[in-house]
Amino acid sequence: MTEIRKRLTLLWGVLFLLFALFATFSFAEDFLTLITPEEAAQPDAPMIRTRGIKLTRVEGDGPQIKVHSPNLEEPLRIPFVVDIGFEASSDKIIDYDSLSVKYLKLVHIDLTGRIKPYLDNNRLMVKDVKVPQGKHRLQLFIAYTSGERTMMEIILIVEK
Numbered sequence: 001m002t003e004i005r006k007r008l009t010l011l012w013g014v015l016f017l018l019f020a021l022f023a024t025f026s027f028a029e030d031f032l033t034l035i036t037p038e039e040a041a042q043p044d045a046p047m048i049r050t051r052g053i054k055l056t057r058v059e060g061d062g063p064q065i066k067v068h069s070p071n072l073e074e075p076l077r078i079p080f081v082v083d084i085g086f087e088a089s090s091d092k093i094i095d096y097d098s099l100s101v102k103y104l105k106l107v108h109i110d111l112t113g114r115i116k117p118y119l120d121n122n123r124l125m126v127k128d129v130k131v132p133q134g135k136h137r138l139q140l141f142i143a144y145t146s147g148e149r150t151m152m153e154i155i156l157i158v159e160k
Helices: 002-027 112-118
Strands: 053-058 064-069 080-087 094-103 123-130 134-144 149-158
Touching: 064 149, 094 112, 112 123
Parallel strands: none
Antiparallel strands: 053 149, 064 080, 080 123, 094 134, 134 149
């Protein structure tokens, strides 16, 4: 009887672990939490603009950053799609390892590790992005292998 009880306990333990792993893996890619509520609660960096996109080219003519989605002229609803394309001049090569995404708070928060897995060739595509309600400033940075860089500031205004 004790041997049967041990085997049943072991079986239930294994089944529980398999269920936990299945739940973790099957739902892990349903959405991307780009910004956590704790990060959103951090003090904001000084604001230059209140809405839209601010594009600044730094040290030459870097790759073009084209925001296909979301529409930044309208308040966003959760979840939303992020679709950003990167275009190079005909004689240049984009250094995708240079891609950097920062959340502009008083102390900047690096979001690159969260979003970089969604980079495929010249496109950053995330289907279900979740961020807390409010205004969020992001900075995208990308460069050519030859060094020319582009920095774009994006302001997301998120409604419930």
